[in-house]
Amino acid sequence: MKLIEGNKIAKEIKEEIKIKSLQIKEKRGRAPHLAAVLVGHDPGSESYVSYKIKDCQEVRFESSLIRLNEDATEEELYEIIDKLNSDPLVDGFIVQLPLPQQFNEQKVIEAIKPEKDVDGFHPMNVGKMTIGLDAFKSATPMGITILLKKYGIETSGKNCVIIGRSNIVGRPLSILMSQKEMNSTVTVVHSRTKNIKEICLSADILITAMGKPNFVTADMVKQGAVVIDVGTTRVKSDKTKSGFKLSGDVDFENVAEKCSYITPVPGGVGPMTRLALLLNTLEAAK
Ligand code: GUN
Secondary structure, eight states, rough: OOOHHHHHHHHHHHHHHHHHHHHHHHHSSSOOOEEEEEEOOOOHHHHHHHHHHHHHHTTTOOEEEEEETTTTTTTHHHHHHHHHOOOOOOOEEEEEEOOOTOOOOOOOOOOOSSGBBOOOOOOHHHHHTTOOSSSOOOHHHHHHHHHHHHTTTTTTTTTTEEEEEOTTTTTHHHHHSSSSTTTTHHHHHHHOSSHHHHHHHHHHEEOOOOOTTTTTOOOGGGGTHHHHHEOOOEESSSSSSSSEEOSSBOOOOHTTTTSSSOOSSSSHHHHHHHHHHHHHHHHHHH
């Protein structure tokens, strides 16, 4: 079993991004600029956004964090989005999800100008990506395809099973994996699928994005499969300072014994999602 070290790959590519960022700064007088909007204080979101800002500092991007209270109104958020859409000094921005209940997330995503939607969530970007046109690709699916390529994992003609059909991971990933660059035969399984175990056992590449700790057990994994774990559930832990740790969807200890490759949680897919965000922001700045 070989561990797929997202942290290591992200670090290497961040060095390349830093060089390009400095070149852009020299050419046009300012570095790429990523802004993040955070509504409320969801602990997971607080931590993801602080990592995104730290990444920007590492690659010499400019960054801004715009905060709104938990009880902010839709009008307040749309006002900020409009400002960012028309700010020539901001190349791209994200609104961290999930949002508090009073917001319609889909409407919020659609308010972001597609040219600044570095998360790749706007229907214009998803649609363009789907038919193979140039577009910002959703960050997690893009990060996963970079990881597979970096590790030289053969995807062409392989059976790829994706657990989960969300708009930000499972669905766009199923499209990228079936396109000409990756050439996999893709099956998406979800909460209404009847024989999940049998389908998972057919996977050469098994990618799980469920958010259910220990959902994928060793009896669901074919010997020699590649397992990619997108799950990041915060669970209580008495071994960490914060009292929480991140748990993937995979029963890592037992599944790892059967795999050719596997991603850890944390340190697998997570850093690659953030890396893809930096790559999209670099493109937006160009
Ligand atoms: N929440 C969980 N993942 C993401 C992401 O990639 N982008 C945003 N904006 N919110 C998220």
